[in-house]
Amino acid sequence: MTSPIKSTAVSLIAMAMLSTPAFAQTVKEDSDFDGVYIGGHVGYAAQPNDGGERVLFDTTGDGNFNNVVRTTTGADAFGPGFCRGRANANNAGAGCITDQNGLDYGIRIGADKRYGNFVLGALIEGNRSEAKDFVSAFSSTPANYTFTRELDYAISARARAGYTPGGGILFYATGGASYGRIENSFQTSNGANAFANNGNDWSWGYQAGGGAEAKIARNMSIGMEYLYNSYTNDDFVVNVSRGTAPATNPFLLASGETDMRRSDRSFNFHSLRVTTMFRF
DSSP: OOOHHHHHHHHHHHHHHHHHHHHHHHHHOOOTTOEEEEEEEEEEEEOOOOTTOOEEEESSSSSOOOBOOBOTTSOBTTTTEEESSEESSSSGGGOEEOOBOEEEEEEEEEEEEEETTEEEEEEEEEEEEOOEEEEEEEETTTEEEEEEEEEEEEEEEEEEEEEEEETTEEEEEEEEEEEEEEEEEEEESOOSSEEEEOOOEEEEEEEEEEEEEEEEETTEEEEEEEEEEEEEOOOOOEEEEOTTOOTTOTTTTTTSOEEEEESOOEEEEEEEEEEEEEEO
16 A cells, blocks of 8 residues: 555656646746837937038039039129028028937837847837938028928838847847938028929938847836938929029029039938837
């Protein structure tokens, strides 16, 4: 007859043997940064240094912005020059207000898959930036001409690859394509000529950067993220025609009108963000 003590010991050993694989599997399968998530970000968008930017002119209508707007005496009508910023007054000597940095915010949905300590994933993001990029030109009239652009909103799709050493921390790199609505505008103190433009511009671009994410609860994490954003913005053109100006107006001398655009054909800015994600 088997003693109660021996029977109990056998039962405990059997239970331990059966539970060991399940326990090992629980330890091995770490679910941090694995699965679908939704989240958002808020941060700061800053302009890079584009001090060499200026305004270009096409006085002949051939589509090449390589002309000089000249007066009846042959002088450069834009001899006073250009500045990276918004003009303070009609004359170049009054200077310019520099590019405007601003808020950067948006929402995202994505999914990650963890392979050991490595994480691969993808996300779709909607974003808006309030940073504004200016460039101004000054004519000898005197008068100022200012171009402004900002990202109204964008939809982006990025890949994400990272490494987690454990402990609910993830370090990652990210990059992908973006499609944004660039809001372009134009202002001038010239009240004689007539000005027309082709409005806002939908543009393709890209984003690249990286960040870190930390779990603060079972299904919630916060992080810091940096992105470099670049969009092609080469379609915004301002056409200058006669208006009430005389036929001797510098904008009219070569072909009766002049087209103007900015020299920098890309809209670029840096984003530094605080992120929050909720995982399912």
